[in-house]
Amino acid sequence: MRQEFHDELDALQQEILRMGTIVVQRLSEAVRSLAQGDLDLAQQIVEGDDEVDRMQADIDTRSLALIATQQPLASDLRMLGTAIKVGVDLERMSDHATDIAKVVLRLDAEPLMKPLVDIPRMAEIDQRMIQECLKSFVNRDASQARDTMKLDDEVDHLYGQVLRELLTFMIEDPKKVHQAAHLILVSQYLERVGDHATNLGEGIVFMVTGERVDLNR
């Protein structure tokens, strides 16, 4: 019964996965463009944001249309509510990839004061969180979503570490303030991505179980 409707839900889910995959890739490339001072790549990332915006609008429109025409209830309704929310969080994460790329353009291939260590680690954990959340979304696995959200503590921890380190650089040598301040921005963007990934997890737990959880404290 309602086969057509459930096919549409599946198609919507595919679209969310596609969007998530693109966002993961954009974050990875943003941090790579920073590490390598690759201005061309940074420029591509800035330009690629429009596609993600369009995907978010599409997910939003399709979800609302299904609510209007199918009047879903129970888990179907929760799935559509979550789809809208996941679309918004993924779009925000994509914006942060753009923010990082803009920092790269502003630094204009200036050599980094030291090789990046913690910032790529933050980005890796962010990407892992998004990927695991998308898996738990497809598998309707609330416990996997909960486990994934715990990774955000690690991102927060690294953020504190980056901040302290860069503040020390700035105090020691005022010439490093310009670059250090920009790297602090990058680490803050990555910290926010972790919070958005946690939102994904919360949405998925609600979608699967109907329970509200708040793991961003």
Place this chain on the structure above:
Amino acid sequence: MTQPKIEVDQLNLYYGPTRALKDVTISFPPTMVTAIVGPSGCGKSSFLRTLDRMNDLLPNSRVTGHVLLDGEEIYESMDVALLRKRVGMVFQKPNPFPRSIYDNIAFGPRIHGMKKESQVREVVERSLRQAALWDEVKDMLTKSAYNLSGGQQQRLCIARALAVEPEVLLMDEPASALDPIATARIEELVSELKERYTIIIVTHNLQQAARVSERVGFFLHGECVESGPTKDLFTAPKDKRTEDYLTGRFG
């Protein structure tokens, strides 16, 4: 929580050897609308009829368990005529009597001993106003009720039920034979009536249940699977069977 208006505990209904209701337990808080939903043949209408003992009229029917109205057993010493005065029923198809609009409403009060015509007239006007029908029929009270449209006839039946001042109103798919505009009027009316009455409405229209009710009971194969606040049950039901029914992954 305040005392329920109606409390049903371990209710079973048999038609001969067939067990139509199985250990139904559900309670209805006062001045609220509770919707009973479920697929065809799940026992929702049978259940509604046990609440004013309409099934008594069927041969071979038998009821076990408890139905309490304000804490009092309706299947023991309670007078059936009195029970049906306190618990009114509106059916799926409008069923006005083949008489004038006025007499349709006056019928109940007169049967219950109201003699003074001035008093009866007052009840007729009040009931028709409560059923949001007065303005449409006040100049044609002596005309046959059959002159009214389907939606008007249904509101007339509601007015007729209200005329004997019931405490509970049972409605068995009251809008299923009506067009969307007449349906909207009935739903609006239900929202107004819940200020004073406890309303139990059977419907197979989930959107209608979502619109009009504060609580929902889901019935399946003669069982009350789950009941609770409408917004909880429709967004996050606890039972898998409710989930399957609401999402149409069923049958």
